[in-house]
Amino acid sequence: MERNTLGSEKALREILDRWGIRLRAPRPDLPLAGSPERTRFRTVVEDREGKLWVLENPAAPSVALKRRISDTLVFLHRRGLHTVHPYRAGRSGETVERVGDAFWQVVPYVGGIGLPRPGYVHDRWRGEACAEFLLNLRERSPDLPYFDRSRPFSMVAFLRGLGEKLALREPALHRALGPVLTHLADRFAPAHDRMPAAFCHGDLHPLNVIWGEGRILSVIDWEFLGFKPEIYDAANLVGCVGSEEPAALAQGFVLGCLSRLKQAETFDPASWACLPEFVAATRFAWLSDWLRRGDREMVEMEAAYIRLLMDHRQSLADRWTPAR
Numbered sequence: 007m008e009r010n011t012l013g014s015e016k017a018l019r020e021i022l023d024r025w026g027i028r029l030r031a032p033r034p035d036l037p038l039a040g041s042p043e044r045t046r047f048r049t050v051v052e053d054r055e056g057k058l059w060v061l062e063n064p065a066a067p068s069v070a071l072k073r074r075i076s077d078t079l080v081f082l083h084r085r086g087l088h089t090v091h092p093y094r095a096g097r098s099g100e101t102v103e104r105v106g107d108a109f110w111q112v113v114p115y116v117g118g119i120g121l122p123r124p125g126y127v128h129d130r131w132r133g134e135a136c137a138e139f140l141l142n143l144r145e146r147s148p149d150l151p152y153f154d155r156s157r158p159f160s161m162v163a164f165l166r167g168l169g170e171k172l173a174l175r176e177p178a179l180h181r182a183l184g185p186v187l188t189h190l191a192d193r194f195a196p197a198h199d200r201m202p203a204a205f206c207h208g209d210l211h212p213l214n215v216i217w218g219e220g221r222i223l224s225v226i227d228w229e230f231l232g233f234k235p236e237i238y239d240a241a242n243l244v245g246c247v248g249s250e251e252p253a254a255l256a257q258g259f260v261l262g263c264l265s266r267l268k269q270a271e272t273f274d275p276a277s278w279a280c281l282p283e284f285v286a287a288t289r290f291a292w293l294s295d296w297l298r299r300g301d302r303e304m305v306e307m308e309a310a311y312i313r314l315l316m317d318h319r320q321s322l323a324d325r326w327t328p329a330r
Contacts, residue, residue, distance in 0.1 A: 119218060132258075132259050243263065
């Protein structure tokens, strides 16, 4: 099935039949949250009962990951994490169906309220809601199958590898960020290696949340899920909020999130102690992505943000870490 025919009603009817879904109409008028890069094609459809679905066409190399994500979401939903929406199993019993040479998935469509950017950074309730999600995820995932928790993702190994690539391919950028990479290697790495591991979403940020009125309706885009240092999701979330405007690092969303996590006493003190460094470390993943896309403006902005985080790490630690 050629890509330019994927959105035709005839093609949609053939594909949706694998799930026993009878098409009423495509719904291109409905917005889709999350990154469009996660699939080759996706669209919203309405069935004859008035239910809305998202139909996705993942690339063949990602099918194994998509199946693991599907199994994970089913597990978490059955454990009571209702801010995840599992993919629907097709007639074969699998959540990924093959039609011709293409693979397909179907998930319920969750509509929401658009995120008011950048004003949301002042919304303490959003930060608290994200913290509740993280606490619920932690509670429901300690015995999650499908992953080897004895070999968690290493941010230190990622930084080392990226630093080597920068030295070869981006020497000016490597020189600009060299002091940060040195500090992280000398001071952050030992603490990182002592952190407990936990199951993480892997890409939690405000745009991967579907927001309702005063609450989270759904958390999407789980492509980077897995066992990681326990504070990974919180660090990535804080860094993304601060990327809207650095002042947001000490405003409602961030403070609400971290205050709720502190109250729960979930994270090890070693994790809290290097939170500012971990936030800076997560931004190197974003830097790598901007480099991959060839977006030089964002590369420069990201590099400046990383340096700012490190320059102000002590004042941020004073605001973020639990009182002793």
